Amino acid sequence: MARATVFSLFIILFYNSIFTQLGISSGNKIEYLPGFEGPLPFYLETGYVEVDGEKGVEMFYYFIESEKSPEKDPLILWINGGPGCSAFSGLVFEIGPLKFDVGGYTEGLPTIYYFPDSWTKVSNIIFLDAPVGTGFSYAKTEEGFYTSDILSARQHVTFLRKWLEDHPEFSSNPIYIGGDSYSGITVPVTALEIVHANQEGGMQLNLKGYLVGNAATDEWYDGNARVPFLHGMGLISDEQFQSAKQSCNGNYISPMNAQCSFVLDSIDSGSIGSWKRCNYGVKSTHDVGSMLPYHHNLTTSGYRALVYSGDHDMDMPYLGTEAWVRSLNFAIVDDWRAWYSGGQVAGFTRSYSNNLTFATVKGAGHTAPEYKPKECLSMLERWLAFEPL
Structure with missing residues (x-):
């Protein structure tokens, strides 16, 4: 069976099974998944949050607690690119603790297994189906399906505030916004909308920074x-x-x-x-337009930024990312050097003033953690701990 057909069958079977099990209530703890042997070895919750009552916009999420110290580890809101790539993609193909047994697949319900090199080893992660129309996120009105970068970012702020109202135990955790590809636009816009929302009052979101991979930034x-x-x-x-x-x-x-x-x-x-x-x-x-003003505003306002690039990506080549980072004209704090994972060169990095770090991931493609999970986990762990790569 062709690889594309196998993957399509995986998605159809998994989605049908999980949706039957979950229903559409707001906040379901999931202990068992079809295709996974035994109970899940981590905390998984799914649900909906209404982000626009007038237009009936409901955003679907998967939340996985940190496997280290959920009460104090950062909370990452992860948004996949596209726009229109489901959070499920990030969960099972990129940074989550589940993987499909592709090599062992024959027919029927696919097998999934625990993947140890997940970013949930060091952080709590909300995988969000965004914008509306992505994955399980939907609107009850036709008008609700029409959105934009800015409107979607404002809905992300509403989502976070409502989600934290239901999960007050995470309200003081450091918050980071993350994503890759087209989310190179979504993430900085969302981060700046959080800054503006905090300035206007209401529930304060403990934003500390953001991270983008192979990020669409400036045409x-x-x-x-x-x-x-x-x-x-x-x-x-x-x-x-x-x-x-x-x-x-x-x-x-x-x-x-x-x-x-x-x-x-x-x-x-x-x-x-x-x-x-x-x-x-x-x-x-x-x-x-260009994300350069967003990056400049956020980093000069004290928010941390990690910009990383799989160096084998033709869609958003690292050469372009390196050039726009350099165009910000920040002073170099730690000049171009190799960074290591498992005793091997994992890529190259340069740190700038205003808490901006740029890193390449050696041998990785467009979604770097999908290709080099161990290395990207090492990168994230050090960056979240305020350590040099």
């Missing part, structure tokens, strides 16, 4: 890094690269002449179709 930096990245990785020839440089003059996003268009077309060879774990049909509008 100029992200898009124009792809051709140099392809050349550096040996995926296009020297002749193609030189021709692109000469005819496009460094602008690979909006070709200004026919020769540039021709060269860029020759560089793009397309790809075959594959299984998708994201709903790109969500009715979300991109209503913010």
Whole structure:
């Protein structure tokens, strides 16, 4: 059976089983899961939080307590990219404590197993289906399905406040907002909305910082890094690269002449179709521009930032991320060096003033923890503990 078909079957069977077991109440403790042998070795809760009563917007979440010290460990609100990639993707493919037994799969209900290199080893995590229309999150009105970066971020603030009202034992824990890919936009916007909400009064959220991986940030930096990245990785020839440089003059996003268009077309060879774990049909509008002002405002206001990049990602190449981080013109505190995990080089890092850390993850793709879980857990653990990578 093709890999894409197997994964699609996994999702259908798992979702059907878990949704039958959970119902739609707000806050269900889950002790058993279909396909998992015995009780879960960690605390899992799922449920809905209403974030817009007028439009009937209900956001679905998975919450997993830290396996270390839940009463004092940070609380991470994790939002997957897309927009439209389910929190389930983050839970079982990226940073959560569950994995599918892909290699042992034959037919029927898939087997899932405990994965020890989860970020829940050092933090409490809320995996949120966002924006509305993603995963199990829904609206009771048609109007409620229409959202945007800013509106969705405000709904995240409402979600957090309501969730913490129901879970007051976590109200004093440090809060971090995290995500990857398109969430490079969602995360900083949400963090700044929390800052504004705290300033306006009401329940105070103990925001300490944010983290983004292979993050969409600024079209100029992200898009124009792809051709140099392809050349550096040996995926296009020297002749193609030189021709692109000469005819496009460094602008690979909006070709200004026919020769540039021709060269860029020759560089793009397309790809075959594959299984998708994201709903790109969500009715979300991109209503913010570059994230550079957001990063500047947040970090200069005292909030910590971890920006990391799998160095084998062509979608959001680390070259672009490194360039926009450098463009903030912060002083270098700890210059470019290797960082290690398990005695091996795990990537390279540079720390800046204003508590900004940039790191590459060696050999990782677009969702770095999916490819290098041990290394990314080491990175997170050190960063949360205010230790150098």
